[in-house]
Amino acid sequence: MAKHSLRRRLAARVRHIEKSVTEFLDLPPEAALDLPRLTLVGNSRLLLENHRGIVTYKPDLVKLKLTAGELEIKGTGLFLREIKPDAIALEGTIHSLEFC
Structure with missing residues (x-):
């Protein structure tokens, strides 16, 4: 069960980083994300x-x-x-x- 929770937190963190990079580079979110x-x-x-x-x-x-x-x-x-x-x-x- 801890593995599933860790994966979920890691996926959320990756999405947050992707969103931050997309905003920083001023890319359209539908394309970049x-x-x-x-x-x-x-x-x-x-x-x-x-x-x-x-x-x-x-x-x-x-x-x-x-x-x-x-x-x-x-x-x-x-x-x-x-x-x-x-x-x-x-x-x-x-x-x-x-x-x-």
Whole structure:
């Protein structure tokens, strides 16, 4: 159990150092820290950059893996317009976005 706690503290420390370096060098955090970048156009189109893959794909629910956790998109008529290794374009009527 102590190993798990130590790893968690070490990971938190590494994230803190990465964030400090990113701020010092004035780099965009989504690029330097591998954070997701979401662009929502109305409630009908979502562009997600820096994803790690698709977990669930249904017309009313899409779950995408992120570096830390998942993004759950609920809606109606959801479909993947475009899939690239680092970006996904989703269209349909988007009702909610939730980070899990």
